[in-house]
Amino acid sequence: MTGIITRIFSRKNKSSSANKTPNQSGRKNNNHEIATSDNLKILSRDQHCISRKNISKNALKVLYKLNEAGYQAYLVGGGVRDILLGLAPKDFDVATNATPEEVQAEFRNCRLIGRRFRLAHILFGREVIEVATFRAGHDQGNTSSTNHDQRPLDSRPKKHKGKDDRARKSDHGMLVRDNVYGSIIEDAFRRDFTVNALYYTVSDFSVIDYTQGLEDLAARKLRLIGDPDERYREDPVRILRAIRLSCKLDLTIDKQSAEPIAELAPLLSHVSSARLWDESNKLLLAGHAEKTWNSLCERKVAQYLFPQTIESLKNSVNSESSQAAHNFIKSALTNTDKRIANGQPVTPAFLFAVFLWQPLQDRVSHFQSKGMPAYEAHLKAASIVMDKQRETIGIPKRFSAIAKEMWALQFRLTNRRSKGVQSLISHVRFRAAYDFLCLRAGQDEELKELAKWWTDYQDADTKDRDLLLKNVIHPDRKKRRSNKNSHKNKPKRDK
Numbered sequence: 352m353t354g355i356i357t358r359i360f361s362r363k364n365k366s367s368s369a370n371k372t373p374n375q376s377g378r379k380n381n382n383h384e385i386a387t388s389d390n391l392k393i394l395s396r397d398q399h400c401i402s403r404k405n406i407s408k409n410a411l412k413v414l415y416k417l418n419e420a421g422y423q424a425y426l427v428g429g430g431v432r433d434i435l436l437g438l439a440p441k442d443f444d445v446a447t448n449a450t451p452e453e454v455q456a457e458f459r460n461c462r463l464i465g466r467r468f469r470l471a472h473i474l475f476g477r478e479v480i481e482v483a484t485f486r487a488g489h490d491q492g493n494t495s496s497t498n499h500d501q502r503p504l505d506s507r508p509k510k511h512k513g514k515d516d517r518a519r520k521s522d523h524g525m526l527v528r529d530n531v532y533g534s535i536i537e538d539a540f541r542r543d544f545t546v547n548a549l550y551y552t553v554s555d556f557s558v559i560d561y562t563q564g565l566e567d568l569a570a571r572k573l574r575l576i577g578d579p580d581e582r583y584r585e586d587p588v589r590i591l592r593a594i595r596l597s598c599k600l601d602l603t604i605d606k607q608s609a610e611p612i613a614e615l616a617p618l619l620s621h622v623s624s625a626r627l628w629d630e631s632n633k634l635l636l637a638g639h640a641e642k643t644w645n646s647l648c649e650r651k652v653a654q655y656l657f658p659q660t661i662e663s664l665k666n667s668v669n670s671e672s673s674q675a676a677h678n679f680i681k682s683a684l685t686n687t688d689k690r691i692a693n694g695q696p697v698t699p700a701f702l703f704a705v706f707l708w709q710p711l712q713d714r715v716s717h718f719q720s721k722g723m724p725a726y727e728a729h730l731k732a733a734s735i736v737m738d739k740q741r742e743t744i745g746i747p748k749r750f751s752a753i754a755k756e757m758w759a760l761q762f763r764l765t766n767r768r769s770k771g772v773q774s775l776i777s778h779v780r781f782r783a784a785y786d787f788l789c790l791r792a793g794q795d796e797e798l799k800e801l802a803k804w805w806t807d808y809q810d811a812d813t814k815d816r817d818l819l820l821k822n823v824i825h826p827d828r829k830k831r832r833s834n835k836n837s838h839k840n841k842p843k844r845d846k
């Protein structure tokens with residue numbers, strides 16, 4: 352904690368202006384007029400560690416250009432939070448009092464996206480700077496709306512002025528549209544966590560805090576702004592964000608923000624499967640998948656993302672098989688985290704293949720118990736399991752197809768005849784299927800020999816490969832041998 356405090360307040364504070372309102376500190380700038388509030392805290396340039404060196408050039412370009420055009424523009428969200436924590440931000444988000452259309456008019460490389468939440472994306476090659484117009488919350492008791500910044504409201508076309516048109520809640524209290532523009536202070540209070548509502552401006556390089564985010568950051572606390580129950584109902588994805596950010600940043604979820612999570616997690620079933628696809632990628636592919644999965648399970652949230660997985664873990668026939676299924680998932684997640692740390696590529700298809708492997712096996716056994724042949728049972732089970740998962744998390748077809756291919760290849764990997772091996776090793780999914788087999792072998796003694804054989808085969812030269820192929824004992828040869836043996840060992844009938 353002291354580390355963060357020293358980092359935030361790392362520059363020498365000669366004339367402390369923290370906790371002063373803009374007027375008290377004599378600030379006056381068109382691009383940076385701050386609404387007053389009881390808890391407003393402003394850190395001047397020398398009181399925090401954010402430097403333009405930590406910010407992407409493109410984000411700086413956007414901030415300066417909006418300022419030059421006469422708009423307010425701030426870096427906000429993860430960009431500010433992560434730099435204050437001494438981390439490199441994943442992306443940079445900008446908040447402004449310009450409407451999306453006004454932002455678009457300033458940048459040729461801009462496209463507008465989203466219906467529920469209209470945003471401007473400014474594209475710089477592969478980097479996207481997300482620019483959001485200040486938004487007002489809904490029924491905000493905690494915002495002293497001082498109307499210091501009414502410009503976006505005034506400049507909007509008349510047909511957009513009806514509030515109901517721009518903000519709408521579903522029967523479950525969920526915000527299905529959130530396009531009510533507002534002032535910076537309103538924008539701060541409609542954000543999810545206090546540590547995500549810190550604003551940095553290039554007009555005087557200060558950091559503005561309306562929600563005590565700096566205090567929470569110093570205490571390494573993730574605290575929802577406003578009433579947690581209401582804020583989770585308004586957008587249940589905040590449950591996932593709480594878990595994800597606490598694991599990624601090593602922050603403790605504040606007690607009051609943590610309490611309603613298990614009870615309100617069922618609301619995730621009202622979130623669109625497309626949005627849950629995006630969120631699940633962020634949960635699992637950010638380098639902290641194992642920790643995040645544990646937290647999702649402990650907080651009883653995982654079953655609303657992976658219902659079949661949790662069901663099959665619960666229904667394991669005995670504690671040993673349950674442990675093996677848990678370990679299988681755990682080792683896949685640990686591997687994924689390691690690959691990300693090493694800069695190696697990862698695909699969500701692999702993780703979905705892992706999460707759904709046990710449910711797949713359960714269904715295959717069920718169909719086989721009804722007399723269905725193994726391969727047919729596998730195909731039928733694979734499509735049922737995947738379709739069911741896609742009702743919750745909308746895995747795009749191109750990824751679900753990869754996961755299914757990896758499953759089907761598990762069959763083919765057991766066939767080690769020369770021709771099959773040649774075609775398999777050049778198969779586009781061979782590597783993923785082989786990695787999957789190795790992962791399975793980690794929990795299944797019987798597969799160890801098979802996995803080792805494929806490892807040796809890949810490492811071997813042509814001569815050794817022939818030898819490896821020759822030495823394989825094929826299952827039907829095994830059967831024939833054992834038949835012969837059983838014949839031999841049969842007691843002779845008395846004549």
Ligand code: ATP
Nearest residue numbers: 428429430441442444541542543547548586588589
């Ligand atoms: P990271 O980008 O590191 O994953 P982030 O906090 O920046 O974390 P983004 O998804 O980029 O996450 O969102 C940017 C900011 O938008 C957040 O910091 C937060 O202030 C606000 N925000 C995002 N999602 C929500 C939400 N569901 N409810 C309220 N505010 C949100």
Ligand code: MG
Nearest residue numbers: 428429442444
């Ligand atoms: Mg971000």
